Amino acid sequence: MSKVKIAGGAVCSVAAIIAIIAIILSNGQVRTNDRGLELIGNAESCLRDQYVCPAGVLTDGIGNTHGVKAGTRKIDAQIAADWEKNILQAEKCVNTYAAGARLSDNTFSAVTSLIFNVGRGAMQKSTLFWMLRQGKEADACQQFPRWVYADGVKLPGLVTRRSKEKALCLDGV
Template sequence: MDYEGCQLNAYQCSANVWTNGYGHTVGVTPNSEVTHQEVVGNLVRDVQSAEAVVDQWVTVPLEQHQFDAFVSFVFNVGAGNFQRSTLLKKLNAEDYTGACNELTRWVYADGKRLKGLVRRRSAEREVCLNAYTP
């Protein structure tokens, strides 16, 4: 799922965080620029980091499609938000449907409901609830 688009120049995302590449935020400063090679390396590391968060904090078995949806979610909202979320509490209580449905609550940035987040969370929920095959 491609929600971020790729930006080589730093920009402030909807949550006012300096960002580049495909939603990479670590060490990004105003006026910084990255190469396509750096974007790919950052994306791989960012996804691996999100996978590690899901692996660390989820204590119940997941189907691949559920894992993928939650990795996408963590990639977007960050580890801390995931760790403190009702979504994680429901998931670890084996309320899989409830956890998947929680995704659609995360559609606000800086207090504003954003169409892009509504679209992303809806897609993540669909993947989470249904084994997805391209």
């Protein structure tokens, strides 16, 4: 996915942020497995400075859009804390609207990645979530390729991401 950088563009390590969450922050709160975290982190990339995402939203860290302030460079601990909050919000949506407690870790992680990217509002009434609530996980996994558009434009980065999410989802069925 292409990003329009606003400042410097200093990168950070997705692996380092995952390690901070695993060791220091989450205390077992984050359910998304390592494959899911790597998928999200690598798809979003990790930038210490702000950028405007393809949807036109000011973003920093690993896909963080909450409380982003232009001209602020974040350190790994801040990026990890923001990312953990965002992951937990996405997981809450999966649990609330997609029967997340019944899902395998791989399917849960794939759906969390999708929510992290497209947002809760778009997914709550989606066919994919309906299928998950009905226990039709394999059918739900087939829905991932439908979510490859931003502002009506099919984005190659989203096609790649959805393919990886679909494979992870199906690995859990």
